[in-house]
Amino acid sequence: MNLHNFPSEIRPFLLPKPQGNLVYQCLECGTEYPIEEFLYTCPKCQNIFMLPDKEFERLKEIDGKIWRQIFNYRKMLNIPALKGIFLFHEFIAPIIPLEDIVYLGEGHTSIVKANQYLQELVGCRFYFKNDGQNPSASFKDRGMACALSYVNYLIHTKGLKEVLAICASTGDTSASAALYASYLRGKVKSAVLLPQGKVTAQQMAQPLGHGAYVFEIPGVFDDCMKVVETLADNYHVVLLNSKNPWRIKGQQSYSYEIAQWFDYDLKNKVIIVPIGNAGNITAIINGFLNFYKVGIIETLPKIIGVQSIHANPVYRYYLEPDPKKRVWQPVKVKPSCAQAAMIGNPVSMPRVISSVEEYNKLAGKKQVFVVEVTEQAIMDWMLIANRNGHFACTQGGESLAGLVQALKEGIVNSEEEVILDSTAHMLKFISFQQMYFEDKFPPEYEVSPREELKNTPQLVRPSDITYFPDEKILGPEEFKEFITKTARTIADWLNLKKK
Numbered sequence: 001m002n003l004h005n006f007p008s009e010i011r012p013f014l015l016p017k018p019q020g021n022l023v024y025q026c027l028e029c030g031t032e033y034p035i036e037e038f039l040y041t042c043p044k045c046q047n048i049f050m051l052p053d054k055e056f057e058r059l060k061e062i063d064g065k066i067w068r069q070i071f072n073y074r075k076m077l078n079i080p081a082l083k084g085i086f087l088f089h090e091f092i093a094p095i096i097p098l099e100d101i102v103y104l105g106e107g108h109t110s111i112v113k114a115n116q117y118l119q120e121l122v123g124c125r126f127y128f129k130n131d132g133q134n135p136s137a138s139f140k141d142r143g144m145a146c147a148l149s150y151v152n153y154l155i156h157t158k159g160l161k162e163v164l165a166i167c168a169s170t171g172d173t174s175a176s177a178a179l180y181a182s183y184l185r186g187k188v189k190s191a192v193l194l195p196q197g198k199v200t201a202q203q204m205a206q207p208l209g210h211g212a213y214v215f216e217i218p219g220v221f222d223d224c225m226k227v228v229e230t231l232a233d234n235y236h237v238v239l240l241n242s243k244n245p246w247r248i249k250g251q252q253s254y255s256y257e258i259a260q261w262f263d264y265d266l267k268n269k270v271i272i273v274p275i276g277n278a279g280n281i282t283a284i285i286n287g288f289l290n291f292y293k294v295g296i297i298e299t300l301p302k303i304i305g306v307q308s309i310h311a312n313p314v315y316r317y318y319l320e321p322d323p324k325k326r327v328w329q330p331v332k333v334k335p336s337c338a339q340a341a342m343i344g345n346p347v348s349m350p351r352v353i354s355s356v357e358e359y360n361k362l363a364g365k366k367q368v369f370v371v372e373v374t375e376q377a378i379m380d381w382m383l384i385a386n387r388n389g390h391f392a393c394t395q396g397g398e399s400l401a402g403l404v405q406a407l408k409e410g411i412v413n414s415e416e417e418v419i420l421d422s423t424a425h426m427l428k429f430i431s432f433q434q435m436y437f438e439d440k441f442p443p444e445y446e447v448s449p450r451e452e453l454k455n456t457p458q459l460v461r462p463s464d465i466t467y468f469p470d471e472k473i474l475g476p477e478e479f480k481e482f483i484t485k486t487a488r489t490i491a492d493w494l495n496l497k498k499k
């Protein structure tokens with residue numbers, strides 16, 4: 001839609017100009033550092049950064065109602081830079097000019113309501129937000145679009161050359177980093193560190209296909225993360241894990257989209273998200289906080305993080321009700337079908353602690369919860385969802401299992417409406433479905449298939465057929481015999497009635 005067709009009071013705001021003043025701010029000592037250098041760990045106290053906008057107050061000069069209209073009208077523009085997460089430019093990385101934004105189709109993923117059967121089975125109204133519909137098939141693209149747009153901006157403004165972008169990954173971050181880096185071919189190369197044997201074949205194929213350097217490390221994700229942190233602290237590389245706060249900024253778009261989808265009315269809404277490296281829950285909390293502070297939303301929705309019993313450090317931390325007595329303790333992970341979240345020492349934990357505190361304080365009550373689910377529940381609920389029109393990944397199954405658990409514990413009630421994060425596309429994690437159907441889960445996963453959820457293909461090769469097309473080129477009569485008898489066998493098997 002042409003700019004002239006929009007209401008005159010909204011028109012001046014539709015094309016955002018570079019604005020704001022972002023700084024790296026240490027979570028521990030509060031020291032601020034300019035963003036022109038790549039910095040991930042505070043040189044003074046070794047803690048991690050948030051990336052606040054020091055001029056955030058200016059956003060409050062525009063009424064919440066006007067902001068809503070700005071975003072709603074902006075959505076009608078055909079400007080690629082504003083088609084994705086940067087629709088919410090002022091609330092993501094407002095210093096980046098539109099011409100430096102890297103847009104590969106990320107964001108604005110669908111929110112699909114569960115059918116009547118599934119809602120009744122679970123006991124409340126809920127939706128899946130399908131972040132597997134992002135270009136590299138996971139939510140990481142939200143953060144990567146922001147981080148790589150900033151790199152692109154620095155390349156243009158500071159003459160940055162030969163950037164090597166690195167990350168540790170359980171498979172989604174690496175796919176996303178490699179994809180976005182490959183778009184900036186000639187300016188950015190990527191290298192990814194993966195825990196050997198703990199990334200699916202599909203996820204391994206992604207960075208390889210995008211031309212990244214791929215390193216497999218004998219260990220788990222937490223080990224890869226330590227190596228990558230050491231590289232980032234000692235060499236000229238750009239860290240693309242969510243330790244890099246530009247990633248967090250981009251992933252806040254998830255909350256903004258939910259707000260927009262529900263017409264900015266989040267009363268009685270509950271958001272459920274799996275926790276792995278804890279960057280996403282940090283982003284989601286801070287996204288809602290930003291919109292709330294400016295008056296774009298009037299309610300802070302309930303947020304529930306979910307962890308598997310095989311990788312549950314955040315759940316354990318919040319088991320202690322008294323904040324003063326809580327002790328942070330990383331855990332040793334066990335194999336998990338929610339492999340993307342198989343993390344024992346989440347890098348963003350300090351951010352989670354401070355963000356949860358602020359969220360609950362502003363909400364005036366406990367509004368962030370963490371639940372724990374079994375591996376069995378993750379698989380069963382993923383399969384049940386997918387037998388009802390969804391395409392949830394194992395982490396999506398974890399979200400649904402988390403909802404069931406939260407209902408059981410009375411954290412969610414049947415009056416509320418729940419949005420579940422399916423963080424990636426089911427096809428990335430299809431090997432877990434395969435192991436379930438074939439009853440081949442190694443014992444340490446603690447998953448045994450429920451007969452009614454299993455499915456296997458049937459070979460149709462009736463014994464009374466003379467020749468099959470895989471044996472020779474069939475003559476007309478032989479082909480007719482093959483078709484008729486095969487169709488009859490399938491009809492008998494399915495118990496079909498003749499017309």
Ligand SMILES: N[C@@H](CCOP(=O)(O)O)C(=O)O
Binds near residue numbers: 170173221
């Ligand atoms: N699940 C993640 C783990 C790394 O998370 P990040 O958000 O800190 O990059 C992955 O896919 O690698």
